[in-house]
Amino acid sequence: MKTKGTRASKVSLITLGCSKNLVDSENIITQLRANDYAVTHDQVADADIVIVNTCGFIDLAKEESVNTILECAELKKEGTIDKLYVTGCLSQRYKDDLEKEIPEVDAYFGTVELPSLLHTLQADYKHELIGERSITTPAHYAYMKISEGCNRTCSFCAIPLMRGKHVSKPIEQLVKEARHFARQGVKELILIAQELTYYGLDIYKKRALPELLEQLSAVDGIGWIRLHYAYPSKFPLDVIHTMSKHENICNYLDMPLQHASDRVLAAMRRQITQAETRELIKNIRNIIPGIAIRTTFLVGYPGETADDFEELCQFVRDMRFERVGVFQYSHEEDTNAYNFKDDVPAEVKEERAARIMEIQQEISLEKNQMLVGKEMKILVDRKEGDYFIGRTEFDSPEVDNEVLVSANDHFMRIGDFEQVRITDVHEYDLFAEPIR
Numbered sequence: 001m002k003t004k005g006t007r008a009s010k011v012s013l014i015t016l017g018c019s020k021n022l023v024d025s026e027n028i029i030t031q032l033r034a035n036d037y038a039v040t041h042d043q044v045a046d047a048d049i050v051i052v053n054t055c056g057f058i059d060l061a062k063e064e065s066v067n068t069i070l071e072c073a074e075l076k077k078e079g080t081i082d083k084l085y086v087t088g089c090l091s092q093r094y095k096d097d098l099e100k101e102i103p104e105v106d107a108y109f110g111t112v113e114l115p116s117l118l119h120t121l122q123a124d125y126k127h128e129l130i131g132e133r134s135i136t137t138p139a140h141y142a143y144m145k146i147s148e149g150c151n152r153t154c155s156f157c158a159i160p161l162m163r164g165k166h167v168s169k170p171i172e173q174l175v176k177e178a179r180h181f182a183r184q185g186v187k188e189l190i191l192i193a194q195e196l197t198y199y200g201l202d203i204y205k206k207r208a209l210p211e212l213l214e215q216l217s218a219v220d221g222i223g224w225i226r227l228h229y230a231y232p233s234k235f236p237l238d239v240i241h242t243m244s245k246h247e248n249i250c251n252y253l254d255m256p257l258q259h260a261s262d263r264v265l266a267a268m269r270r271q272i273t274q275a276e277t278r279e280l281i282k283n284i285r286n287i288i289p290g291i292a293i294r295t296t297f298l299v300g301y302p303g304e305t306a307d308d309f310e311e312l313c314q315f316v317r318d319m320r321f322e323r324v325g326v327f328q329y330s331h332e333e334d335t336n337a338y339n340f341k342d343d344v345p346a347e348v349k350e351e352r353a354a355r356i357m358e359i360q361q362e363i364s365l366e367k368n369q370m371l372v373g374k375e376m377k378i379l380v381d382r383k384e385g386d387y388f389i390g391r392t393e394f395d396s397p398e399v400d401n402e403v404l405v406s407a408n409d410h411f412m413r414i415g416d417f418e419q420v421r422i423t424d425v426h427e428y429d430l431f432a433e434p435i436r
């Protein structure tokens, strides 16, 4: 019989969804470990208590979260685990329904209820640990959430329903966090937020991302700083000027554009037109030629016609983005778009998503071919089979290109920066050899 609810209990935390959820999990792990819990991440074996940190972003993500909760509920029924708790976005959004549908769960918590979760586990919330996290990514990179929530009103988006209004973390706190990471051996900081460019407007009454970047780039030991999720409307170009001044701020920007047809952009309430978007991309590329712009599009929005979609395809061909991802529209209750009919059939959404990725695949291959023979700096992420696998400053973990170096012919240390020469390329992979 396992020990129920005591400090000797082993906790397993399962994280679903995006990097922002991962950061929340890392905070939970730090707090629990400081309360003498043995905590593992994404490994249920041997656990007495399981916490599922859920995602509620779109249908597929919700389904995955519900299935994971159900699997853990089974483990509880069998007596393999003693307690099951659920936190995160899905739980924030559908707490009442979940309590009725899956009563095997001992308690559900929202996205800002860490103190209650800890209290239920008889653990204290340790304020002095704010800014410290047990990272679950490889030791050389860490995600850093610079704000929570979003004040925008994009019609399709359920995030503000789950994460609330925009709240920026103060610069001093983030710098302290970055120093702590650097001392732990982190070399790359990946800044994330629902909407990066809004940073500071709430607490400093001005956009303060450039100032934050200046201070983070001065932290010893941080070799790369990377920016994820900028909103294009009224994008502050100061951010790109700051990027251009500091070698350790990657020439990389992830800016979801969602669409290119003015009709769809207006319906999505994105506060920008295609002409303005084209102008913005041109300006960014003028300031930093060679910057990698990553974007994502949303296809199958209510009322998206074949013409709207063709316009989007042409935009992708013209703009030749370095990195592209595509989501299919998911009809989310309580969003503004839910008032419209979800009238693009599922198979059309799928075809449209595939078509964008086909166009991009060709562009990606052409852009990669231009790199053959070039010298580049990589950060070595891992060894897999016969290869060391790393990334350039133009690539973020898990979503972008990777650089493969033969492990049979060369040795590299995981977490080191290395100079390499690109010898061959595929659509999304580069092959290289070290220059020593």
Ligand code: SF4
Residues within 6 Å of the ligand: 150, 151, 152, 153, 154, 157, 158, 159, 160, 194, 195, 231
């Ligand atoms: S900016 Fe992003 S997170 Fe905010 S409402 Fe729009 S899509 Fe959602």
